[in-house]
Amino acid sequence: MVSGPHFFDDKDIFEIYWNRRKRPDNPNDVIEKPIMLELVDNVKYMDILELGCGGGDFGDLLLSMGCQSYTGIDASQRMIERAGKTLESPRATVVHGNFTAYDFVPAQYHLIISRLTLHYVAQLDDLFVRLKSALKPEGRFVFSVEHPVLTANNMATEKLDVFRDVWTVDNYFKSGRREVNWMGKTVIKYHRTLEEYIQLFMQTGYKLVTLRESKPLPQNFSNPHEYERRLRVPLYLFFVLESV
Numbered sequence: 368m369v370s371g372p373h374f375f376d377d378k379d380i381f382e383i384y385w386n387r388r389k390r391p392d393n394p395n396d397v398i399e400k401p402i403m404l405e406l407v408d409n410v411k412y413m414d415i416l417e418l419g420c421g422g423g424d425f426g427d428l429l430l431s432m433g434c435q436s437y438t439g440i441d442a443s444q445r446m447i448e449r450a451g452k453t454l455e456s457p458r459a460t461v462v463h464g465n466f467t468a469y470d471f472v473p474a475q476y477h478l479i480i481s482r483l484t485l486h487y488v489a490q491l492d493d494l495f496v497r498l499k500s501a502l503k504p505e506g507r508f509v510f511s512v513e514h515p516v517l518t519a520n521n522m523a524t525e526k527l528d529v530f531r532d533v534w535t536v537d538n539y540f541k542s543g544r545r546e547v548n549w550m551g552k553t554v555i556k557y558h559r560t561l562e563e564y565i566q567l568f569m570q571t572g573y574k575l576v577t578l579r580e581s582k583p584l585p586q587n588f589s590n591p592h593e594y595e596r597r598l599r600v601p602l603y604l605f606f607v608l609e610s611v
Contacts, residue, residue, distance in 0.1 A: 375443040383550050397587040406509050410434040413477040418466040419484030423450030430456050440466045471501035481510035486556050495571040499610045508608040514601040518558040534600045577607035
């Protein structure tokens, strides 16, 4: 089993992943990314932290949008090496480490973002408390996760990489660890219901500002059939939080 923060340090997985990201109409780029950009909105003069920065592509975009500084953290050495080549700006910093154990500086960031990483984390309570302390007054925390209708199932025996027309939701109210077959490996994810996410925000001192689901927009797709297919089930869930 290859799982955990160092999943992408496997050379084959790393190459497969980036080849997939080059596919036309891949959901990361035509569904998740446009919604995240809409939610982060105007980032001019902001100090930004990204949890699980990957190859640094989103950070590079935020810098081009005028943010004051960008810090990306990722546990994968291969991802950090790629991010270091992508982010050549003196306003950018990349850190090799596990963000769940990172020692955040208090009141340092206007905006903290995380894209499709938090469903890999077993316990979020302590992390959310520490992230809250890292936000400046009126700072925001914007993140996406896989939608709970997808994370509900144990799918270690299913192949997620094939096209499907029927989706099954099962074990929705049984929270916790799930084993999923992805890119030929078994990875560990953690299922939380929508109610549990919202309870988490309340318990750790956040105000929920916005909740979004991943409804696709036709103008983002080159293939109209792929657009219609993506209307069948929500892939992602998005939250905008403020500390209170």
